[in-house]
Amino acid sequence: MHIPDGFIDIPTSAGFAAVSATGVAIALKGAKSSLDEKTAPLAGLTATFIFAVQMLNFPVAAGTSGHLLGGALAAVLVGPYAASLALTVVLLMQGLLFADGGLTALGLNIFNMSIIGVWVGYFIFIAAKRVLPKKKSSIAIAALIGGFISVPAAALGFVLEYAIGGTATFSVSTVASAMVGTHILIGIGEGLITFFAVSAVMASRADLVYGYKDVANSLEIRSAS
Amino acid sequence: MTETKSAKKNFYLFGFLVTLILAGVVSFYASSSPDGLEKVADKIGFIDTAKDSPLANAPLADYGVKGVKNERLSVGLAGIIGVLGTGAVATGLFLVVRRKSN
Numbered sequence: 560m561h562i563p564d565g566f567i568d569i570p571t572s573a574g575f576a577a578v579s580a581t582g583v584a585i586a587l588k589g590a591k592s593s594l595d596e597k598t599a600p601l602a603g604l605t606a607t608f609i610f611a612v613q614m615l616n617f618p619v620a621a622g623t624s625g626h627l628l629g630g631a632l633a634a635v636l637v638g639p640y641a642a643s644l645a646l647t648v649v650l651l652m653q654g655l656l657f658a659d660g661g662l663t664a665l666g667l668n669i670f671n672m673s674i675i676g677v678w679v680g681y682f683i684f685i686a687a688k689r690v691l692p693k694k695k696s697s698i699a700i701a702a703l704i705g706g707f708i709s710v711p712a713a714a715l716g717f718v719l720e721y722a723i724g725g726t727a728t729f730s731v732s733t734v735a736s737a738m739v740g741t742h743i744l745i746g747i748g749e750g751l752i753t754f755f756a757v758s759a760v761m762a763s764r765a766d767l768v769y770g771y772k773d774v775a776n777s778l779e780i781r782s783a784s
Numbered sequence: 785m786t787e788t789k790s791a792k793k794n795f796y797l798f799g800f801l802v803t804l805i806l807a808g809v810v811s812f813y814a815s816s817s818p819d820g821l822e823k824v825a826d827k828i829g830f831i832d833t834a835k836d837s838p839l840a841n842a843p844l845a846d847y848g849v850k851g852v853k854n855e856r857l858s859v860g861l862a863g864i865i866g867v868l869g870t871g872a873v874a875t876g877l878f879l880v881v882r883r884k885s886n
Contacts, residue, residue, distance in 0.1 A: 562821065563837065564834070564835040566825070566834060590882075593883075594882040594883060595882055596879075603878050606874035607803050607874060611807035615814045618817060623817055624818065624820075641878065648877065652873065653866075656842065657845060658837040661837050714820065714821075729830060733828055738820070741820040
């Protein structure tokens with residue numbers, strides 16, 4: 560999913576870098592009010608965990624691999640603003656230290672994974688949570704669905720960038736169908752890893768989980784009345 | 785009180801340990817097949833438009849430590865460096881931006 564330099568032309572890359580910078584600035588502002596001293600360390604651990612698991616490519620089809628993006632996972636654990644920052648730190652470390660993803664492509668990658676992946680994953684999680692029973696066990700299931708959808712959504716981010724400034728001349732619809740098809744498969748892996756990671760945190764420290772706060776409150780109110 | 789405090793510490797300690805093991809040990813076993821985007825670019829035919837990152841010769845490029853011949857050691861060390869670096873930068877950032885209680 561990490562775009563190398565050269566796929567997308569420089570003006571388009573610069574444009575997306577500006578959009579991404581705005582997104583990160585908004586995330587910085589939002590994280591200020593959504594994080595406190597109790598949840599800030601969890602946000603740090605979440606970013607670190609995502610860096611580690613992004614190294615673990617799993618096979619999805621003949622000769623193709625995928626890895627966790629982690630946008631939905633982070634959004635469920637620490638909220639979308641802090642999640643966006645967490646993914647941005649991961650992408651900066653990968654691009655600057657490990658030459659994973661291009662340098663001029665950094666804004667493109669932040670747009671797809673830190674913004675689209677996180678926010679689509681988060682909104683799908685919220686929608687799924689609304690439909691599912693108001694129970695503790697619904698959180699990880701809603702996270703799974705959010706994770707699953709976030710991957711083809713991030714892949715569509717690339718398609719958008721390609722449509723605007725791709726250096727190759729293949730048709731956008733060809734690229735779109737190949738990207739979505741492949742990333743639906745990777746999304747299954749994303750959903751499963753997201754499910755297990757959220758389940759593990761819910762089992763040990765549910766009190767820290769951002770996406771569980773409102774459910775926990777309503778369950779408490781109901782049992783009190 | 786002391787019990788909940790140590791439980792809290794254990795959660796972070798355990799989480800960090802799992803993360804170190806994933807990046808330092810399990811990473812060696814990761815699939816080396818091209819990822820979704822690379823595969824699509826290859827199949828459709830625009831993989832050649834990719835350019836090497838200007839940092840392609842950096843000491844940790846491509847998740848290996850330059851000069852370390854043993855593959856398992858090289859990727860494991862790179863993973864551990866990445867975990868420590870990401871942990872330090874991210875945790876530092878979040879502690880700075882978090883809401884201050886007063």
